[in-house]
Amino acid sequence: MLQSKKLTLALLINAALVSTAFASEQSESKGFVEDANGSVLFRTGYLTRDYKDVAPGTDTSSFAQTAIVKLDSGFTKGVVGFGVGVVGDASFKLGENAHSGNGMIPTHNDGSAYDHWARGGANVKARISNTTVTYGTQVLDLPVLASNTARLVPEYFEGVLATSREIDGLELTAGKFTKNQYSDQINSDGNQLDHAVVWGAKYKVNDAINTAYYGADIKDRLERHYVNANFKQALANNSALTYDFSGYHTKWDAASNGSAYTYSHTSNDFDNLSNSIWALSATYNTGSHNLMVAYQQNTGNTGYDYGLGRGVGDGHQTIYMPNSYLSDFIGNDEKSAQIQYTYDFGAMNIPGLTWTSAFVYGWDIDVPADYKGNRSILETNDAQEREFFNQVKYTVQSGFAKDASLRLRHSYYRANDEYKSIYMPDTNEWRIWLDIPVKLF
Numbered sequence: 001m002l003q004s005k006k007l008t009l010a011l012l013i014n015a016a017l018v019s020t021a022f023a024s025e026q027s028e029s030k031g032f033v034e035d036a037n038g039s040v041l042f043r044t045g046y047l048t049r050d051y052k053d054v055a056p057g058t059d060t061s062s063f064a065q066t067a068i069v070k071l072d073s074g075f076t077k078g079v080v081g082f083g084v085g086v087v088g089d090a091s092f093k094l095g096e097n098a099h100s101g102n103g104m105i106p107t108h109n110d111g112s113a114y115d116h117w118a119r120g121g122a123n124v125k126a127r128i129s130n131t132t133v134t135y136g137t138q139v140l141d142l143p144v145l146a147s148n149t150a151r152l153v154p155e156y157f158e159g160v161l162a163t164s165r166e167i168d169g170l171e172l173t174a175g176k177f178t179k180n181q182y183s184d185q186i187n188s189d190g191n192q193l194d195h196a197v198v199w200g201a202k203y204k205v206n207d208a209i210n211t212a213y214y215g216a217d218i219k220d221r222l223e224r225h226y227v228n229a230n231f232k233q234a235l236a237n238n239s240a241l242t243y244d245f246s247g248y249h250t251k252w253d254a255a256s257n258g259s260a261y262t263y264s265h266t267s268n269d270f271d272n273l274s275n276s277i278w279a280l281s282a283t284y285n286t287g288s289h290n291l292m293v294a295y296q297q298n299t300g301n302t303g304y305d306y307g308l309g310r311g312v313g314d315g316h317q318t319i320y321m322p323n324s325y326l327s328d329f330i331g332n333d334e335k336s337a338q339i340q341y342t343y344d345f346g347a348m349n350i351p352g353l354t355w356t357s358a359f360v361y362g363w364d365i366d367v368p369a370d371y372k373g374n375r376s377i378l379e380t381n382d383a384q385e386r387e388f389f390n391q392v393k394y395t396v397q398s399g400f401a402k403d404a405s406l407r408l409r410h411s412y413y414r415a416n417d418e419y420k421s422i423y424m425p426d427t428n429e430w431r432i433w434l435d436i437p438v439k440l441f
Helices: 002-021
Strands: 037-051 060-072 080-093 114-130 131-138 155-164 170-181 196-204 209-218 222-232 240-252 274-286 289-300 336-345 352-370 378-395 404-413 426-440
Touching: 080 131, 274 426
Parallel strands: none
Antiparallel strands: 037 060, 037 426, 060 080, 080 114, 114 131, 131 155, 155 170, 170 196, 196 209, 209 222, 222 240, 240 274, 274 289, 289 336, 336 352, 352 378, 378 404, 404 426
């Protein structure tokens, strides 16, 4: 693993040095001020979860308003360009939010919701040719270390990230992060991340084929690898069929003490906890219709088990798999199948309006009989879960409110008694987001 990290970094440096004589992103820089851009996203967010068959008061409901600011300078001219950036949010709750606790709003020690709060940070960046290095507070979109953006405000990481596009079609990535702040945390290192090293590459073979590999080593927690291959086949009448394969392999470190960081393992050997999860999907698109079918499967002596415990550096969004909605269908040995349909109402002269509906069913989940004791004895090897998902989204296409959007999302989730006791109770969830983006400059 150490050798692969060194090789990735060497490729980044070598490619940057070799290509400085050619046309590049940096050679086309207009300047620190001239290429600057800034925006603010005004978001009103509502999330409520109605838990079935659980004690009164455990339901959660959050309603809040935020302004998410992003400011980025351009790069100075020259062989090496320099720039700066700022990202942050300022929010306040709407209503009492007496039952918060779903990742939306920070809470005090007594469990009560904050009335108002602000977070964020700055970063500095340097660019040579087509290689950029950024240090500071960042929102990540990596399959092995992704910021959760499905709450009111994004999850932040602090560290250094290098991205290089020196070879046509190839993008190399390497970085190290030492702080992690989840969406509902005030402390800039609320998840107590020691450090996470990431690396990877994605390669566009041609217009039809894309591939990717990423890896992550989170100190004293886990080592994770991700692969993806995507092929788009053009059909008659402007239709297309897209095939996608994706998968993760995770090995937990012995130092993590697996009982604290995984919820569904069926082994007492914490030195050898591992999981592999993979999925195949096929998507048919024709006109305003989009139909996807997917199959997903877990193997190993534990489930995918992301984001559990301090120091993992994961806000529950590092799961770039098709069967991922309210549940991610990541149980120990679980198999799941999905059918999803999306309709674009532009065909009915309502551009900007889309509707997505999906049903996912999971089965063959292993559940230990003694959650805190001998994990190798199973209560069942055939637990099940299912989710019916619907989302309607409208985006304004023109006028003064162009790009403003309203999104309504509903999940109906049910599981049998054995699985809901360790994963998630039966739940009816609503999420409503009103987003109004404003470009500052």
